[in-house]
Amino acid sequence: MSPLTLTLSSYSRWLCRFKILHSQNALVAFSSTATTTTPPNENQTQSSGPAPPPIRVALTESAGRGVFATRKIRAGDTIHSAKPIVSHPSLSAIDTICYFCLKKMKPFTESQSQGVSFCCEKCKESSKVFYDVEKKADWVDFDDYCRTQGLKFPLLVKRLACMVISGAAPADIVDILQPASLTQRMILKMEEGFCLLRNAFTKANMGDERTYFLTKQWYTAVLARIRINAFRIDLAGGAYEDLLSLAAASIEAEAAVGNAIYMLPSFYNHDCDPNTHIIWIENADAKLKALRDIDEGEELRICYIDASVSCHARQSLLSQGFGFECNCLRCLSGD
Structure with missing residues (x-):
């Protein structure tokens, strides 16, 4: 898919710019809707509407900005959806x-x-x-x-x-x-x-x-x-809502139908053993799904490339395509 994140020199500068852009045009908003399957707590009511996505954008220690969980997210949960900017x-x-x-x-x-x-x-x-x-x-x-x-x-x-x-x-x-x-x-x-x-x-x-x-x-x-x-959009098709179907859809998807740019999904960093997966069911509206249980405060990461290839091949793809060397645990172990 495509692509995403390197380093941001100044988080405060980015935050200021986002606020300005957000006020200028609704298209810049994090077109995201919370559709998590986690049940509401006892203080929530049916009339209170959907909760915001259980995530926040902040600086990481080594990869610029990233997306972090604000509460525990269960495997298979839909973290948020996103409509493309273009x-x-x-x-x-x-x-x-x-x-x-x-x-x-x-x-x-x-x-x-x-x-x-x-x-x-x-x-x-x-x-x-x-x-x-x-x-x-x-x-x-x-x-x-x-x-x-x-x-x-x-x-x-x-x-x-x-x-x-x-x-x-x-x-x-x-x-x-x-x-x-x-x-x-x-x-x-x-x-x-x-x-x-x-x-x-x-x-x-x-x-x-x-x-x-x-x-x-x-x-x-x-x-x-x-x-x-930009993300390459491969439509899974159908109503894949369980984790096994999502994995199968990712592998068996037909040729890409197009490409798109998103706001919030572009802030997700890469990992060769990701805890989050981005999918497209019927159109360009993206869904971010949890591949495993994610703890509060944990960074959410997706995989930018085909993770089934060798460590050397992954490093080459990421360096040439995205301009960084991956230091995830899987790459550090040589897997």
Whole structure:
């Protein structure tokens, strides 16, 4: 999936920025709902509504920020769910899934004029935060560039740019997320994608007052954050609610339907023997599940890669893909 977390230089600076972003736009909120199966305590009533997620974000000793349990969480509990800040379907699956929520479509669903489909009227209406802008431009060159180069993250930048132009999101909505370290060579390779994106909006006669933010620096900065914070979405399908089914779904899931960026899930650090698992059942709404009992104060961690490979292979994947050396107990033991 994709990706997540390195080091944050100043927690107080991050907290201040989050408060500002949270007040600017509801899209930045930790779109999370508590759906834990732990029964309420004696002081709770049915009318009090769902409790907040049993977690907090704080600094770790060595891995920057992380997510910690505020109470005991039982194996199999749903810790919280999260809606994406921005998502985009895979180009290979674009004709078979909802263009907004990435839910798999039933056969022979009526398509829209540009070949995209929505699973319901709600998704069609919700898509206006980007689609009303997107359909005004010609994306053939940009999509061909992504397809021939095997790129997926520029598609998320395109969708985010459309959201900013439509006024649905601030241009700095992902600034809170940790960026990847980019070499000058990597930045130069991004230039073609930026030019194609910019040209598409220019040819669509969108004025500078609407695309003022769309500079090479903005494009590069957003792509740097997406590179290590985007999740690859593999739909499990069905109503997998027990732990064994979740594990099976993770292994047997079909090819990825797309990629997405989330706020709270991006704060989870990595472990090759994780206590938490992120899944997608029917669409891009993510669920964080406890793989085992978790004690109060314990850090919640997910696995960024295929944990079944050797220690050497895991270290190589994490170093090249995420820029850090894993020092989890499993790696330290050489397992």
